[in-house]
Amino acid sequence: MLDKMVLAATLYYKEKLSQQEIAKRLNVSRPWVSKLLSRAEDLGIVKIEIVSPLSGNSELERNLCEKYGLQHAGVAEKKDRDYVSLAAAQYFVSQLESNDVVGIGWGDAISRFLRELTPLHLPNVHTVPLAGSFGETKETLPNYHAIELARKLGGQPHLLHLPAFCGSQEEYDLLSESQMWNELRHMGEHADLAVVGIGTLFSSFLTRNQVLSEGEQKELAEAGAVGDVILHFLNEEGESVETELTKRLLRVDIAEVKKHARTVIAIAEGLEKLPVIRAALRCGLADSFFTDTETAEALLKD
Numbered sequence: 001m002l003d004k005m006v007l008a009a010t011l012y013y014k015e016k017l018s019q020q021e022i023a024k025r026l027n028v029s030r031p032w033v034s035k036l037l038s039r040a041e042d043l044g045i046v047k048i049e050i051v052s053p054l055s056g057n058s059e060l061e062r063n064l065c066e067k068y069g070l071q072h073a074g075v076a077e078k079k080d081r082d083y084v085s086l087a088a089a090q091y092f093v094s095q096l097e098s099n100d101v102v103g104i105g106w107g108d109a110i111s112r113f114l115r116e117l118t119p120l121h122l123p124n125v126h127t128v129p130l131a132g133s134f135g136e137t138k139e140t141l142p143n144y145h146a147i148e149l150a151r152k153l154g155g156q157p158h159l160l161h162l163p164a165f166c167g168s169q170e171e172y173d174l175l176s177e178s179q180m181w182n183e184l185r186h187m188g189e190h191a192d193l194a195v196v197g198i199g200t201l202f203s204s205f206l207t208r209n210q211v212l213s214e215g216e217q218k219e220l221a222e223a224g225a226v227g228d229v230i231l232h233f234l235n236e237e238g239e240s241v242e243t244e245l246t247k248r249l250l251r252v253d254i255a256e257v258k259k260h261a262r263t264v265i266a267i268a269e270g271l272e273k274l275p276v277i278r279a280a281l282r283c284g285l286a287d288s289f290f291t292d293t294e295t296a297e298a299l300l301k302d
Helices: 002-014 019-026 030-042 058-068 083-095 108-116 142-153 169-175 179-189 214-222 254-260 271-282 293-299
Strands: 072-076 101-104 126-129 193-197 227-229 232-234 263-267 288-292
Touching: 002 019, 002 030, 019 030, 058 072, 058 293, 072 083, 072 293, 083 108, 083 193, 083 263, 083 288, 101 142, 108 142, 108 193, 108 263, 126 142, 126 179, 179 254, 227 271, 232 271, 271 293, 288 293
Parallel strands: 072 288, 101 126, 101 193, 193 263, 263 288
Antiparallel strands: 227 232
């Protein structure tokens, strides 16, 4: 049996014979050849290695997982293509199931992730934004990302036509009791998968696009905020920061998302984001994390 297994593997992988040709030579059925090849892989006789720019730095990935308690880490080189986003997109597809609800964030990292995502046909997949709307560009519109993700997956988007930033406590109290908010909040917090970015306070789209006023930025900074994950502002220790602004936000509870999702995929890179990335990973807001080599090395230094 072992001799036939090695012979079948040699003929198939080295001599490039088809399974049907091997079956004729060994005087067995083609399904039997398929079983021999599969068994050869199981026993380690055949080892298949995929060499690609997405293979990543296994040592950095392993060290990130060990240090921050991650299920999976992807580390890609910065080259002529956005391999960080491509690696995240391919991992997402590997985790996706045909009836999943997917919660989606926003920002530049999510836009790049969606550009790299291969179109699929999964009509029973549902997508949902993880916060209300804000900003004026595609990168700052959670609903846009839910629509684009659904388009790429051939699924069904669910949209939240409410603001993320309420202008007053009265407005927040009214909208937070609405049926639309509570239905989509529950859907987002019980998503099967979630894909989020990690934003730094002073150079993110929230400040570049004047979503946060100078007064609100100052208030958050004085409270110790270094950035956010789905509008959950964190200090360097990974603790939630609360201000008057954060009491008026329509966004899902990221802790609930983490509790219910099979995996939360976070994508972030850049040395300017180190404090908030460390904070988010230390407090366990992501199961899987994708970044570039430079950022990964810096995350492992402290």
